[in-house]
Amino acid sequence: MSAEARIRELLRERILVLDGAWGTMIQDAGLAPEDYRGERFRDHPRDVTGDPDLLNLTRPDVVLGIHRAYLEAGADVTTTNTFTATRIGQADYGLEEAVHDMNVQGARLARQAADEAGSRFVAGSLGPLNVTLSLSPKVDDPAYRAVTFDDVVEAYAEQVRGLREGGVDFLLVETIFDTLNAKAAIAAARDVAPELPLWISVTIVDLSGRTLSGQTLEAFWNSIEHACPLIVGVNCSLGAKEMRPHVEELSRLAETFTSCHPNAGLPNAFGGYDEQPPDTSSLLREFAEAGFVNVVGGCCGTTPEHTRAIAAAVEGLAPRVVPERPRRPRFSGLEPFEIGPDTGFVMIGERTNVTGSARFRRLIEANDYQGAVDVALEQVRGGANLLDVNMDADLLDGERAMTTFLNLLATEPEVARIPIVVDSSRFSVLEAGLKCVQGKGIVNSISLKEGEGSFLEQARRIRRYGAGVVVMAFDEQGQADTVERKV
16 A cells, blocks of 8 residues: 555544654754764755755754654654755855755655654645745735745755655654745655655734734635645644634634644743643644644644643544535635625726736836736726736737746735736736736636647646636637637
């Protein structure tokens, strides 16, 4: 039986337990700068103290000991010590060339510990980056991005290659604060290791119920549902008490298994965590009794003692039953938009289209993107449910214009809350737009004009970004002119 089949079988039988915090355990190990450097990096020109993923190479005994402690405490799943092991994440230390080895060795150490414990699983940890695709680091240039979507895909792809080589059972894209970054991680995982199941876990940053990049939980789920994750969950930022309404909402939305690994309460005045194992475990037991979860564990501030208490608290409790939701068109910007029997007429704002609005075209051609955003605001305030964006004009660099405008829209919450319709007759422009949309948008449009092979390839690419699509009734012979040809 494959690892995925065994995981699925167990998830239907009982609630599984994930390990806890790694940072807490590494801090408590009392490591010195020479522990981080080891022999291999003794003469490295930068300070590497505090880089936890480097320990996979320089102090594997410490990493292996942490895995063993959590597994002995009752964890069914241990995560690799690779939370920041990407080329982007390691750039500050000048350790980009060690990234592959960090991930391979991190996975092998986790694999060794899991196999020693027997019938345990290894989740390859893909943590967040120190850059974001949905927000600009420059206050005076909101359309600017420090990295591109393709940069992020390649960074995660390198990590995934190492984790797969090291022997992980599935991939955990965790602590997600920007859904567009997560989409890049998903794309990398599907490109490099399509056979590995995905576990996707979002971080709700405060009691507003939104991610750092502004999405609600339902909008997030709509945005990543195309990945068909084995597990979707919520972790970090909050303690279990504050996390409860979000876990409850996700349990209702997701047609897959759900997880929750909270912090040990909220941080105290010194940045530490005071919630004790009995408190965390009793809260997670209540989640289980309410039918919210299939996997529970711990994040910042938790220890093997928390894991032990959590495992005991949920032992014997029935796992959440995965619900079935009616199949409906669901999209999202920062907020969800669902078309159902009672939705009524759906309005798509078409004035942010250079082929349909002379005013908008003049603004774009004059490089007045802020004026163009004002046109979008007028559409939203006029009642648009979705916003169509088209940059198909002669002498206009459509890819650049689409990217600049959509990056700017992402910083305007009133507009960004609704889904985007990326509109172009050129697929390169469509794809440039999809790389800027963190929500679930729509592509307008593709057809069979260039044959079935081209159509299927474009459809696969669109799905890679998690978008819906309008299909025009055209083929090589032209527009469909009869019912039979249209249907």
